[in-house]
Amino acid sequence: MRSLQSATRSASRTLRAAQWRPSEPASILTRATRPLSAHSRWLHAAPPRKSSSATVKDSSNPAMSFPCLDAQEAKSAMLTARSLESGPEPSYTTGQHESFHCDQPLLLDWGGVLPEFHIAYESWGQLNSDKSNAILLHTGLSASSHAHSTASNPKPGWWEKFIGPGLPLDTDKYFVICTNVLGGCYGSTGPSSKDPSDGKRYATRFPILTLEDMVRAQFRLLDGLGIQKLAASVGSSMGGMQSLAAGVLFPERVGKVVSISGCARSHPYSIAMRHTQRQVLMMDPNWARGFYYDAIPPHSGMKLAREIATVTYRSGPEWENRFGRRRADPSKQPALCPDFLIETYLDHAGEKFCLEYDPNSLLYVSKAMDLFDLGHAHQVETRQRRADAETRIAHGEVASVSDTSCSLTLPDKPYEEQPEAAASVPPHDESVASGGVEGPPSDLVAGLSPLKNHRVLVMGVASDILFPAWQQREIAETLRAGGNQNVEHIELGEDLSLFGHDTFLLDLKNIGGALGRFLK
Numbered sequence: 001m002r003s004l005q006s007a008t009r010s011a012s013r014t015l016r017a018a019q020w021r022p023s024e025p026a027s028i029l030t031r032a033t034r035p036l037s038a039h040s041r042w043l044h045a046a047p048p049r050k051s052s053s054a055t056v057k058d059s060s061n062p063a064m065s066f067p068c069l070d071a072q073e074a075k076s077a078m079l080t081a082r083s084l085e086s087g088p089e090p091s092y093t094t095g096q097h098e099s100f101h102c103d104q105p106l107l108l109d110w111g112g113v114l115p116e117f118h119i120a121y122e123s124w125g126q127l128n129s130d131k132s133n134a135i136l137l138h139t140g141l142s143a144s145s146h147a148h149s150t151a152s153n154p155k156p157g158w159w160e161k162f163i164g165p166g167l168p169l170d171t172d173k174y175f176v177i178c179t180n181v182l183g184g185c186y187g188s189t190g191p192s193s194k195d196p197s198d199g200k201r202y203a204t205r206f207p208i209l210t211l212e213d214m215v216r217a218q219f220r221l222l223d224g225l226g227i228q229k230l231a232a233s234v235g236s237s238m239g240g241m242q243s244l245a246a247g248v249l250f251p252e253r254v255g256k257v258v259s260i261s262g263c264a265r266s267h268p269y270s271i272a273m274r275h276t277q278r279q280v281l282m283m284d285p286n287w288a289r290g291f292y293y294d295a296i297p298p299h300s301g302m303k304l305a306r307e308i309a310t311v312t313y314r315s316g317p318e319w320e321n322r323f324g325r326r327r328a329d330p331s332k333q334p335a336l337c338p339d340f341l342i343e344t345y346l347d348h349a350g351e352k353f354c355l356e357y358d359p360n361s362l363l364y365v366s367k368a369m370d371l372f373d374l375g376h377a378h379q380v381e382t383r384q385r386r387a388d389a390e391t392r393i394a395h396g397e398v399a400s401v402s403d404t405s406c407s408l409t410l411p412d413k414p415y416e417e418q419p420e421a422a423a424s425v426p427p428h429d430e431s432v433a434s435g436g437v438e439g440p441p442s443d444l445v446a447g448l449s450p451l452k453n454h455r456v457l458v459m460g461v462a463s464d465i466l467f468p469a470w471q472q473r474e475i476a477e478t479l480r481a482g483g484n485q486n487v488e489h490i491e492l493g494e495d496l497s498l499f500g501h502d503t504f505l506l507d508l509k510n511i512g513g514a515l516g517r518f519l520k
Contacts, residue, residue: 068337068347072300076286079296092185092192092358094144095153097122099187100221106182109382111389112207115196119221120145120180120187122153124163125171127227134227135169135519136218137178138235138242141365142357144186147178161508168508168516174231181242182217183209183364191360192293203360204290209368211238212382215245219253229253232519236260236504236511237467238365241372244451244475248374251450258515260459260504263471264444264478265373270466273312274366277305281359290360302359303350310349315463315500376446440478448478455486457518459504459511462493466501490514 097120106114122145127134137147137159148163149156163169169176180188183206191206222230233254235243240262247257263270284301286292323342327334338347456479460472469491476489492510497503504511 064336066337071351072303075299076296079299092356094146094186095155096150097145097153097180097187100224102217102220102224104220106213106217106220107386107389107393108207108213109210109386110208111385112209113393114182114189114207117182117189117217118187118193119182119189119217120184121177121221122146122148122150123175123177124148124150124169125173125175127175127225131225131227132229133173133231134175134177134222134225135232135234136222136230136246137163137169137176138218138233138239138246139178139181140237140239141369142353142362143180144184145178145180146186147176158505162512162515168512168519169234170516170519174519177221177225179218179221181214181365183214183361183368185358185361188217190358191290191364192358201291201293203293206360206364208371209364210382211242211368211372212245212249214368215242215249218246219250222253230255232256232258234258234260234515235262237262237501238369240467241266241369244374244448245372247451247454247456248379248448251454254454256455256457256519257451258457258459258518259472259475260511260515261461261464261467261472261501262475263372263467264448264475265375265378266370267471269468270312271370273308273466274370277308278363278366280304280308281362287359290363292359297355298359299354302357302362303354305350305362306353307346307350310346312466313500313502315465315498317463317494318498318500321498374447375441375443376449377443379447440474440481444474444478445482448475449482451479452482452484453486454484455488455518456484457488457490457514459490459514460492461497461500461503462491463498464501464503488518 100119100121101116102119103116106117108114125133139145139147139158143158146153146155147157147159149160157163159169161167163171163176165172180186182188183190185192191202191204193202194200195202195205222228230246230253233243233246233256235241235258237260240259241264243257243259244262244264247254281287281298281301281304282289284298286296287298287301288295292298319342323340323345326341327339328341328344338344456476458472458476458479460467460469462469472491473489476487479487492503492507496510497507499506
């Protein structure tokens with residue numbers, strides 16, 4: 001307790017010293033020797049103030065206070081003083097779960113290799129005798145395997161109202177499995193795990209991942225459970241992307257496919273938003289290029305990253321109704337710290353999350369989302385890259401620590417706008433959304449061809465700004481263009497949902513209802 005109080009007092013003294021900026025006599029002397037403007041001469045000719053000392057000590061306006069920064073300083077002091085077995089870095093967990101250990105190496109799409117790995121998972125319902133009633137539920141970016149409460153972990157899950165007897169994922173009929181993704185921090189192997197080769201945390205020695213790598217790891221789990229074919233692959237957001245990938249990678253092992261508020265390839269807006277989140281996180285000095293374990297975690301960067309993400313998760317219409325332009329306390333002066341209700345909401349969301357998820361996992365998993373592309377050309381390139389890596393491994397070639405193939409350099413020249421080139425590129429990504437006659441891109445039609453004979457449900461929300469509804473429309477139209485006659489596409493208009501991207505978490509009636517009918 002004393003160490004905490006000492007650290008807090010030290011942080012407070014540092015903060016007060018940084019905030020107090022008296023007027024120095026030297027600066028006054030400097031100003032006095034400068035040539036005077038007409039206005040300055042008038043000021044100097046004005047009658048002197050009653051207190052000559054006030055000229056030196058008082059500013060024309062008081063210094064502003066910054067309680068939001070004080071709070072971050074205090075949290076750093078608290079984390080410095082806190083003592084845990086693993087150091088100040090929190091132990092990420094959502095409670096009891098099952099763990100599958102695979103001792104066979106996993107080759108990753110960009111050439112990395114995990115010599116072994118763990119997958120955390122939870123399940124609900126009973127697996128039938130021929131193991132044909134399993135549903136694999138894929139999560140969003142930061143979710144754990146705890147989608148629903150269990151006997152060993154009664155805490156409500158992130159899809160609590162969607163899973164259970166008679167619910168959309170009906171546990172009277174199906175055996176539902178949900179995993180924490182590879183690269184995550186809730187029990188599956190990720191950057192915070194220890195490298196078996198040296199017993200030290202991977203940190204940013206962890207190899208680059210793809211969503212397809214995560215799916216391959218999930219199917220290793222299915223192999224371990226003796227499940228040869230899924231009744232359905234179901235996912236929302238990043239999970240909706242993984243659900244499609246599961247069908248493309250293992251078409252013979254997947255029955256129905258459900259993709260909610262996802263896409264078939266990442267598009268510039270969502271890439272840009274995730275890039276911004278990663279940048280603010282990496283700019284936090286405590287990130288220490290990923291090697292912050294057993295030290296102060298980059299909680300300020302994580303908080304800001306989550307605030308940016310939260311802006312994309314909900315919708316403008318909802319926020320107009322919920323917050324409007326109301327301020328938290330109209331009786332007070334406006335502040336540069338959170339002041340409007342929407343600002344206090346974002347501040348709360350960021351603060352709540354900043355120690356709940358491993359920052360390195362956020363970097364790796366979000367980057368995997370950026371790299372997602374089920375287009376045919378991208379799949380061909382990936383297969384070739386994997387084949388080359390397998391050849392190198394077979395010949396005993398291992399990348400050295402000094403290998404620069406995992407590093408990037410900034411361009412020699414900064415980005416320059418090229419309006420002529422931009423004007424000549426047709427907006428093929430939005431051709432489906434705008435009703436263009438060209439139809440879906442042929443490359444994507446070929447890439448999704450393994451799903452030609454699958455029943456597929458695609459759902460989107462008009463108020464979603466992170467994965468706009470035209471991206472789900474693109475999936476449906478692409479599958480149909482490839483000959484799939486069993487595609488059901490549902491788009492919720494703003495008259496049905498104002499919750500934006502988070503609708504899949506909240507709308508049991510419309511999202512859950514359609515899902516339950518499709519799986520019957």
